[in-house]
Amino acid sequence: MGCWTTSCDFGHLKAHSKVSVFFTMILIFTYLFYCLTGYCDSMPSPLYVHQSFRSKLFPKEGKKLAHWNGSIVRELPELDATDVEDEKRQRGLGYETYNNISVSNNFGTKEFPQAIIIGVKKGGTRALLEFLRVHPDVRAVGAEPHFFDRFYEKGLQWYRNQMPRTLDGQITMEKTPSYFITREAPSRVFSMSRGTKLIVVVRDPVTRAVSDYTQTLSKNPSLPSFQNLVFKNSTTGLIDTSWSAVRIGIYAKHLENWLRYFPLAQFLFVNGEKLVTDPAGEMGRVQDFLGLKRVVTNKHFYFNQTKGFPCLKKPEGSSRPRCLGKSKGRPHPRIPAEVLHRLRDFYRPFNMKFYQMTGQDFGWD
Numbered sequence: 001m002g003c004w005t006t007s008c009d010f011g012h013l014k015a016h017s018k019v020s021v022f023f024t025m026i027l028i029f030t031y032l033f034y035c036l037t038g039y040c041d042s043m044p045s046p047l048y049v050h051q052s053f054r055s056k057l058f059p060k061e062g063k064k065l066a067h068w069n070g071s072i073v074r075e076l077p078e079l080d081a082t083d084v085e086d087e088k089r090q091r092g093l094g095y096e097t098y099n100n101i102s103v104s105n106n107f108g109t110k111e112f113p114q115a116i117i118i119g120v121k122k123g124g125t126r127a128l129l130e131f132l133r134v135h136p137d138v139r140a141v142g143a144e145p146h147f148f149d150r151f152y153e154k155g156l157q158w159y160r161n162q163m164p165r166t167l168d169g170q171i172t173m174e175k176t177p178s179y180f181i182t183r184e185a186p187s188r189v190f191s192m193s194r195g196t197k198l199i200v201v202v203r204d205p206v207t208r209a210v211s212d213y214t215q216t217l218s219k220n221p222s223l224p225s226f227q228n229l230v231f232k233n234s235t236t237g238l239i240d241t242s243w244s245a246v247r248i249g250i251y252a253k254h255l256e257n258w259l260r261y262f263p264l265a266q267f268l269f270v271n272g273e274k275l276v277t278d279p280a281g282e283m284g285r286v287q288d289f290l291g292l293k294r295v296v297t298n299k300h301f302y303f304n305q306t307k308g309f310p311c312l313k314k315p316e317g318s319s320r321p322r323c324l325g326k327s328k329g330r331p332h333p334r335i336p337a338e339v340l341h342r343l344r345d346f347y348r349p350f351n352m353k354f355y356q357m358t359g360q361d362f363g364w365d
Ligand SMILES: Nc1ncnc2c1ncn2[C@@H]1O[C@H](COP(=O)(O)OS(=O)(=O)O)[C@@H](OP(=O)(O)O)[C@H]1O
Pocket: 081, 082, 120, 121, 122, 123, 124, 125, 126, 127, 177, 210, 211, 212, 214, 272, 275, 276, 309, 310, 311, 324, 327, 328, 329, 330
């Protein structure tokens, strides 16, 4: 009888544990499903995996994705292209860094960039790249790879390895502003892919030159004055075109070099001044050019009074908005009006040529 009772108890326990196992399995599968679709925030999965899966699973969720992806952008470290590129390059392959935490990302494949921001130095290239990275279908290298100017001998495979992994429908991008003025860059980009889309952020060459000078001065406070460097001969007022701060601003000359390899239709000229006054408007043009849905809009920006520049708005559910670093948008030294006037006269014919070549009047005169 006792034995019968015992077996009865075992039978009851067996049925009970089967039900428990069944529900536990359902719970585990539900949890895994949620993790795979990106809702599982407690699990330390790679940030880009969230992004990739979500954009693949919910391609029409543009608005929601922009905010969600924006929180990733906020966590990216501030990058001053000129300062951290070498350090970033040395980080291990297959790892990307957010707030100094390395996360492995083995989803997707590394592709050559379909679009490159090729210039111009101090034009607003970092702002453009960071704004583009808000888009769920854009994956970009944070640091400047400098492949087509400095590291070409490392080979195309090295270059591709610098790229982040992408899934179907995502665009790979990079920015290296010195490509625009590098003589060999057009033929090199062409031999990688003749279909590469080329973005040039241009800015009034006079302010660009002053911005360039400001950057050099910040690294070398004993630098001669702007007016000492800009003139070949201060009495005649002859401009020194061998000074890179001046030479870079002769946009028409550099563009000519690129047009030997690429048709004008493959370029987009972003107005660096408008990128500050109307970032959403310029971003609309850029997204259209790249064949992307207009996800990055007015909603993503606010004007930061202290910085004096547009910044990325606080993404939903996160703590902080995000502006570019201190080296972007810094005050310029005061340059005598006469010096700026002479420089403006120097650039005028080149600007006119540039407007004619691009079919765009940037209104720098
Ligand atoms: N949103 C926002 N925030 C801060 N700065 C902005 C922004 N949009 C454009 N800019 C302008 O970008 C200028 C720096 O240009 P780049 O990023 O191309 O510089 S670099 O070539 O990568 O060093 C930088 O030049 P300076 O003002 O001389 O510092 C800015 O004027």
